[in-house]
Amino acid sequence: MRRKVIAGNWKMNMLPGDTINFIEGIIPLVKDTENEVILCVPYTDLFYAWHSLEGSNIHLGAQNMHWEESGAYTGEVSPNMLKSVGVEYVIIGHSERRAYFAETDETVNKKIKSALKNDLKPIVCVGETLEQRENGETEKIITTQVEKALKDITREEVKDIIIAYEPIWAIGTGKTATAEDANNSIKAIRSKVKELYGEATAEEIIIQYGGSVKASNSKELFDTSDIDGALVGGASLKTEEFANIVNYKK
Ligand code: 13P
Helix, strand or coil: CCCCEEEEECCCCCCHHHHHHHHHHHHHHHCCCCCEEEEECCHHHHHHHHHHHCCCCEEEEECCCCCCCCCCCCCCCCHHHHHHCCCCEEEECCHHHHHHCCCCHHHHHHHHHHHHHCCCEEEEEECCCHHHHHCCCHHHHHHHHHHHHCCCCCHHHHCCCEEEECCHHHCCCCCCCCHHHHHHHHHHHHHHHHHHHCHHHHHHCEEEEECCCCHHHHHHHHCCCCCCEEEECHHHHCHHHHHHHHCCCC
C-alpha cells in the first residue's frame, strides 16, 4: 500500500510571524497522522519554519529552485541553499511557474536532476489547460509532460520523486476535478511510469492530485485507487482546514 502524502503549497503568502503561528497551531493537530505532511513555504519563511517544525512529523519544502549550485544568477536560490535551511522537498514545474516565469519541460528536467543530486525530493507538477481538456488532449499532454520531466532519470532516482497532477483549470478556481476524472488522469500517469520504468516502480511512485482540494472533498479524492494524497494551495493557509485534509479519515 502506498502512503498518502499531503503537501501544502503556500504560494506567495505568509510572513515569518504567520509561519510561526501556523506551525505552532498545526503541530498538535496532525501529530498522530499516519500520512506524510509537507509544508512548502516561501523562501523568506524557510528558516523560521525549519526551527518551528523541529521535533514534529511535518516535513519542509520549497516552491522552486535554480538548477545551478552557485553563480551569477541574480535573485535565484540554489538547491544547496535550500538544504542549508532544512528543506527536504521542492516543488518543480508548478503551472504558475510554467505560465508566468517561462519554465519549460527542459528547465523542469534540469531542476529535477539537480534536486536529486543535492538530496532534495522533487514534487513535479503536470496538468492540462481547460482548452486542452475540452479538445480531449488531457492524457497526451500530461503523459508527455511526465516523459519530458523524467528524461535521463534512472529507476533508482525516480523513487524519490513525487508527481502532482494539477489540472490548471482546477487551481484556485473552486472547481475540482471529479474524483473519478482525477483518478483516471493519475492512472494514465502511472501507466506512463510503468512504460518508462516497469511495474514495480509504477506501483510505488506517489502521485498526488492538486486543484481546489479542501477538507470537504479530500476523502472522496483519497479513497480512489490511484490518488496518493494532494498538493493543496488555498486550503493549506488555514490551520484547521489543512489539518482536516491531513486527518481525512476521522
Ligand atoms: P488551490 O488548492 O488553491 O486550487 O491550488 C492548487 C495548487 O496550485 C497547489 O500547488
